[in-house]
Amino acid sequence: MSDESAVSLRQPRPALEYPCGEPPAPGSATEVAPGVLWLRMPLPFTLDHINLWALRDGKGWTIVDTGVQSNDTTSAWRSLFAANGALGQGGLERVVVTHMHPDHVGMAGWLTRKFDCRLWMTRLEYLNCRVLVADTGREAPEDGVRFYRQAGWDDDAIEYYRVRFGNFGRMTHALPESFRRIRDGERLQIGDHEWQVLVGTGHSPEHACLYCVELKLLISGDQVLPRISSNVSVFPTEPDADPLHGWLRSLERIEAAVPDDVLVLPAHNEPFRGLHARLRYLAQGHRTSLARLRRSLETPKRVVDVFGTLFGRPIDHPHLLSLATGESLAHLNYLVHRRDAVATRDGDGVLWYERVNRDLAAEVGA
Numbered sequence: 001m002s003d004e005s006a007v008s009l010r011q012p013r014p015a016l017e018y019p020c021g022e023p024p025a026p027g028s029a030t031e032v033a034p035g036v037l038w039l040r041m042p043l044p045f046t047l048d049h050i051n052l053w054a055l056r057d058g059k060g061w062t063i064v065d066t067g068v069q070s071n072d073t074t075s076a077w078r079s080l081f082a083a084n085g086a087l088g089q090g091g092l093e094r095v096v097v098t099h100m101h102p103d104h105v106g107m108a109g110w111l112t113r114k115f116d117c118r119l120w121m122t123r124l125e126y127l128n129c130r131v132l133v134a135d136t137g138r139e140a141p142e143d144g145v146r147f148y149r150q151a152g153w154d155d156d157a158i159e160y161y162r163v164r165f166g167n168f169g170r171m172t173h174a175l176p177e178s179f180r181r182i183r184d185g186e187r188l189q190i191g192d193h194e195w196q197v198l199v200g201t202g203h204s205p206e207h208a209c210l211y212c213v214e215l216k217l218l219i220s221g222d223q224v225l226p227r228i229s230s231n232v233s234v235f236p237t238e239p240d241a242d243p244l245h246g247w248l249r250s251l252e253r254i255e256a257a258v259p260d261d262v263l264v265l266p267a268h269n270e271p272f273r274g275l276h277a278r279l280r281y282l283a284q285g286h287r288t289s290l291a292r293l294r295r296s297l298e299t300p301k302r303v304v305d306v307f308g309t310l311f312g313r314p315i316d317h318p319h320l321l322s323l324a325t326g327e328s329l330a331h332l333n334y335l336v337h338r339r340d341a342v343a344t345r346d347g348d349g350v351l352w353y354e355r356v357n358r359d360l361a362a363e364v365g366a
């Protein structure tokens, strides 16, 4: 499970501003706006940190995102809640989680039980998270094995999938058995300020961002990150999904709904200004990849054959292999859904993708 994409965007990055300085150490906090604290927790992955946000909410705090379940995260939270810690007074009023990935939702069950408060989350994120946690301890399903075999995986890679299956629940405390649903467009009163819920899809099914007009702040979760392109993947549970379409639409929606002069509070890297340039850069990166991919399908290819076209780094580790497979499929399915490519199954059940030349004439004329 990773937030980071294997895709590297081969174009000049827009210059973004980072006005908030060095990140806070785990267990401490930096105020980035009145009543808005920046917290940072360690992650045991290549991506080694996540940003969380504490919003003044009456006598206590609303927390946005929670960190992965680990001893390091728990002790950072304990320092924050200690008598002289940044959140030492008032406790938590509620826990808002942007989406279901373990680095965001991992400690939500622990925090809501500790403070007897509620979990606020969109419905698809909450329900999907419950399903993934329930998978822990189960054997890898045959649908998953078929999914990776048809992508062209060999036996060793399939074995790695089987062994790793169900890891999600090990990084996540059991969720509360009920939750408070939040919806796209809803306005939440948090302390003195109103925050609008803005839902995006593609990285996860119903990802919530929070936008405050008054404070000119956007808590963007993984929907917009300044130096990382978020993972947009197809997973075995829905092999025909088209998450890249949802992702590109979400980037456009955010640009239309949120002005460029906000300070963006992302889940990874640092708070930044330059939202619109960043959104356009991310979208353009995918469109460039799609065009390159489509050209490469002049001859039929399996999913594992398009990595060289899409990724700027070698896919040399089994974990990267599953990431690259999911992201390649997101791009391939996008083309298939638009009839720019077709997939044909061979005698071994492996899928081969080929470009459809229906608009060749138009292209030659261009």
Ligand SMILES: [Zn+2]
Residues within 6 Å of the ligand: 002, 003, 099, 101, 203, 204, 222
């Ligand atoms: Zn994520």
